[in-house]
Amino acid sequence: MSLVSLQGVTRRFPRGALALEGLDLDIEPGEFLAVLGPSGCGKSTMLRLIAGLDAPDAGTIAAPGLARQIGFVFQEPTLMPWASALCNVALPLELAGTPRRAAEAQAAAMLARVELQGFEHSYPRALSGGMRMRVSIARALVTRPRLLLMDEPFAALDEITRFRLNNDLLALWRELRCTVVFVTHSVFESVYLAERIAVMRARPGRVVAQHLVPAAERADPEFRTSAGYAAHCRAVSHSLSLAMERA
């Protein structure tokens, strides 16, 4: 059974234009799903709907048994500038009523997992863009969510930092076995990260094509430079250009 199932989801922008119309998408437990599409295709709107931060005008979003165990990583690191990295990561636990000490212990462990030992007491201002994003990811994972929603998290980072974070994210995903929905507008990133890529069109947004990247190919450490990777990128690019023509 799907972890989240979106059926015929329609959402209008406040001014009446359709952000999403008749969107169907199933998210399977444990998968790494990339959602790829041109800007303005409603990718972020879809994530907000899944997170329960917004409600659809029509259609249903069923998430049986998920019980809001969701982590969210925004496009910006979205940290509280007045709080240390540790306090930022401990926030979701403390909001849920975990005593401060226990919350901070778990937060410190999660910061270590994203390779930020020694930066617990640094304020966001003192951290680089990549490190801030790591704090943001640690905060999203500290509650051990079953579903991690990521809204173009690495779009604003430089290429080298992005590559590193891509690898670290995959390692975390393999270790924690949570379901990831990763919104991006980068074909290369989506092919590198995801087992399944849903391609969306814009105005109104809906999923128009899906693409699978077999696990056997992805396991290859040289995957990013392999001919198979290039072929997948070409195929996904093709679906994306078709989607953009239709828009």
Add this chain to the structure above:
Amino acid sequence: MRWLRWLLPGLFGLLALGGWEWVVRAKAIPPYILPGPVLVARTLVRDWDSLSVSLAVTLQITFAALAVAAALGLLLAVLFSQSRLLELSLFPYAVVLQVTPIIAVAPLIIIWVEDVRVALLICAWIVAFFPILSNTTLGLNSTDRNLEDLFRLYGASRWQKLWRLRLPTALPYFLAGLRISGGLSLIGAIAAEFVAGTGGAASGLAYRILEAGFQLQIPRMFAALVLISASGILIYLALSLLSHLLLRRWHDSERS
């Protein structure tokens, strides 16, 4: 470059004071028209006993007004942030309070309120209150939208959102308002003292200025003026220091 920041205005001030003293002496200007800075300083030392008592009275009113303005301004801003209806109904009256010149309202307040010191406190409070209210209201409404979403996602209560998101966001705004209000509460206290014109033991610096004016003791008038300016500068510096201490670790305005 840091020392230039202190050295340059210091040098300029000394130069201006020297020029002033020189003009007074060279033109033999009588002290009841314009006393030189040396005479003003001497008068300040000579009359320190009575002037310091008045300074204490004025500062008491100033600080009390500032404290009440800070507390009420913050409280009202928090209430506004919790209820848009309340903000819409009351905010215009806060503006009315702000734009009505205190000199025009002070006589009424002094007639209505029996205790003169309370009346002075109210006048100073009216002047000092608005910057804190309007700044803090703006700050409380300036929260990052994504952080708001994050708090919603984790099911934060209204109280958690206020305490952990909105108040920290508003802190720099509140402190900026406080810095403006510090000077304003002194101005409000002095203006109200002028209107009240109370004599006796409980009279503040404004009354000393009035009194010295009537008696043509112009050096004493200047001495009182120096005390008022110095108090204003010290209040501003103290509030700037407070702001620095609270924001230095995280706020962009404190980036060195």
